[in-house]
Amino acid sequence: MEVDVVVGADGQSSKTRRLAFPSIEDPIKGLGQYTAYFTIPFEERDGKFAKWYNAPSGRCLFLRLDNVYSENATARTYISIMGDEPRKWGYDKMSIGKQKKMWRELLQGCEWEAERVLDGMDATDDFYMQEIAQVRMDSFVHGRVALLGDAGYCPSPISGMGTTIAIVGGYMLAGELVRCKGD
Numbered sequence: 001m002e003v004d005v006v007v008g009a010d011g012q013s014s015k016t017r018r019l020a021f022p023s024i025e026d027p028i029k030g031l032g033q034y035t036a037y038f039t040i041p042f043e044e045r046d047g048k049f050a051k052w053y054n055a056p057s058g059r060c061l062f063l064r065l066d067n068v069y070s071e072n073a074t075a076r077t078y079i080s081i082m083g084d085e086p087r088k089w090g091y092d093k094m095s096i097g098k099q100k101k102m103w104r105e106l107l108q109g110c111e112w113e114a115e116r117v118l119d120g121m122d123a124t125d126d127f128y129m130q131e132i133a134q135v136r137m138d139s140f141v142h143g144r145v146a147l148l149g150d151a152g153y154c155p156s157p158i159s160g161m162g163t164t165i166a167i168v169g170g171y172m173l174a175g176e177l178v179r180c181k182g183d
Contacts, residue, residue, distance in 0.1 A: 005177065006145045009166065012135060013092075014151035020142055031156055033058075033132035034086040035078055036103055039066065040120025042073035053112040058082030061110065061117050077117055080132075081106050091129060099129050132156055146173055 008016025012028065042065060050064040062078040085106060091099055104118055121127060133156060140152030147153075149166030 004144065007148055007173065008145065008151045009148040009170075010151050012130065012133060012150045012154045012157075014135075014147065016145070017135075017137075017147055017151050020145040020147075021137070024137060027135050027137045028131070028133045029136050030084075030087070030131055030133045032084065033080055033082050033158075034091065034129065035080040035132055035157070036099070036121070036127060036129040038077050038121055038124040038127040039074040040077050040117060040124065042066075042068065042075050043116075046075055051113075053110070053114075055107075055110040055112075055114075059107055059110055061107075061112060061114060063113065063117075075120075077120065079103060079107060079117065079121070086129075087131070092131075096127055096129075100127060103129075130157065132158055148173065 006016070006020065008014055008020065010016050017024070017027070040063075046063060046065055048065060048068055050062065052063075053061045055061070058081055060078075060080045062080070064076045064078075066074045066076050086102065089102055091102060094102065100121055103121065107114055107118060133154065135150060135152060135154035137147075137152060140147040148169045150162055153165060153169070155161050155165065
């Protein structure tokens, strides 16, 4: 296959980055937090506003209502922990089932809606977990390979800027490609 340019926009754990920048040591800088995202069924007691519960030992549960006025209402759920337990347990090599089991252990003893959230987590099919981290690189261009968004310069998922900087990066890259006129 012959291509003019390769653009990697494949996230914080970018495979494109690993292939195109083999000399770069791990550019992921952990911020000491791990989070899982998923949806659970909406219940009337959830109300219409997001709710946050902080528990001892750096643990939290967050419910944000989604489609609250439709028949398909859900509660978008975030569970987080500060600390390094998930890394020590090798979360990134675990199956989703084992990650869910790990979260049950990590959130043991939490109150509020913890049991409902954990039961919903076990039943959901949209579970995703990641380390809250930044991607820091001196350059996100190597030859004709460019990285966009979280693959090249992730500010962290909790910054709220991931999509914005990916779009700006794509815009800037497009401008540079036009300017070089195929060279």
